[in-house]
Amino acid sequence: MTLKRVSAFMRRLFRAGEFWRVFFQENFALELVDILIGEYRKSERRLILLDYDGTLVPFADKPSDAEPDEDLLELLGSLARDDRNEVVIVSGRDRSFLEKWFGGRQLGLVAEHGAWVRVKGAGWRLTGPLEDGWKREVFPLLEECVKNTPGSFIEEKSFSLVWHYRKADPLVGRMRARSLKEKLTSLAARLGLEVSEGNMVVEVKNLGVNKGRAVLYWTSKADWDFILAIGDDVTDEDMFAALPSQSYSVKVGVPPSQAKFFVRSVEDVRTILRGLAESSMHSHAHDNVHHKKRIFSWFLEGGATG
Numbered sequence: 081m082t083l084k085r086v087s088a089f090m091r092r093l094f095r096a097g098e099f100w101r102v103f104f105q106e107n108f109a110l111e112l113v114d115i116l117i118g119e120y121r122k123s124e125r126r127l128i129l130l131d132y133d134g135t136l137v138p139f140a141d142k143p144s145d146a147e148p149d150e151d152l153l154e155l156l157g158s159l160a161r162d163d164r165n166e167v168v169i170v171s172g173r174d175r176s177f178l179e180k181w182f183g184g185r186q187l188g189l190v191a192e193h194g195a196w197v198r199v200k201g202a203g204w205r206l207t208g209p210l211e212d213g214w215k216r217e218v219f220p221l222l223e224e225c226v227k228n229t230p231g232s233f234i235e236e237k238s239f240s241l242v243w244h245y246r247k248a249d250p251l252v253g254r255m256r257a258r259s260l261k262e263k264l265t266s267l268a269a270r271l272g273l274e275v276s277e278g279n280m281v282v283e284v285k286n287l288g289v290n291k292g293r294a295v296l297y298w299t300s301k302a303d304w305d306f307i308l309a310i311g312d313d314v315t316d317e318d319m320f321a322a323l324p325s326q327s328y329s330v331k332v333g334v335p336p337s338q339a340k341f342f343v344r345s346v347e348d349v350r351t352i353l354r355g356l357a358e359s360s361m362h363s364h365a366h367d368n369v370h371h372k373k374r375i376f377s378w379f380l381e382g383g384a385t386g
């Protein structure tokens with residue numbers, strides 16, 4: 081099947097509510113890795129944008145436990161060593177976490193969903209004038225939430241506050257998240273803030289700070305002939321939406337999304353990256369890419385939101 085026909089087929093399934101059932105069946109598989117490697121080999125200026133949590137590593141109860149393993153660091157290292165590649169970690173994490181693990185590794189970094197960017201070999205830079213005086217007013221609301229929701233906690237970053245409830249009772253957590261969002265609505269409007277719900281988190285940050293803004297910084301930097309972006313949650317939608325139309329966007333998870341491709345797991349993402357890294361290492365040979373593992377992914381042209 082051609083990409084276009086697969087796309088039309090998947091869109092029909094999606095409308096018919098069948099997407100979920102076939103998502104886990106292998107016989108409709110598309111070989112995304114092969115498609116990506118084909119394009120990757122033809123290109124000379126490549127931009128690879130990668131979310132961190134839920135994309136490169138699985139979620140952990142405590143964010144500080146989700147550390148990169150040796151395999152991942154090696155994989156990112158070999159992608160970054162190819163001088164045709166620019167690899168950027170586009171994360172909601174704070175600067176110190178990213179710096180600690182990726183600072184010395186020839187990678188571009190985006191912290192706090194686009195508040196900070198760091199081009200490889202340079203220092204951190206704010207992407208715009210930002211405020212943090214609003215934290216004083218928001219903090220008490222989050223503290224009340226922590227008091228009422230055992231297992232939840234607050235994470236403070238330079239320009240955002242996050243309430244985490246991954247370790248709390250999921251039902252209670254979700255309920256409190258909804259009421260917290262409601263309570264924050266008028267405050268957010270008055271203070272110029274944005275309240276977003278991520279994977280078991282509610283995050284408050286300055287309005288207009290998002291991954292899309294950071295991605296534009298990189299996409300406009302050079303004349304890329306291959307752009308790949310991979311992410312797993314709502315904050316990555318801003319990144320997908322900001323990409324030039326010929327880019328490859330991959331969501332770890334299911335529609336709705338602006339992404340064109342869908343894969344199922346962090347392991348699938350690693351398989352994609354391994355395929356590209358091997359292709360970099362064997363760029364002068366024609367047929368010795370050793371990725372034998374196939375992953376199963378779906379393609380929806382123009383994303384699955386429409």
Ligand SMILES: [Mg+2]
Nearest residue numbers: 131133134312
């Ligand atoms: Mg993520």
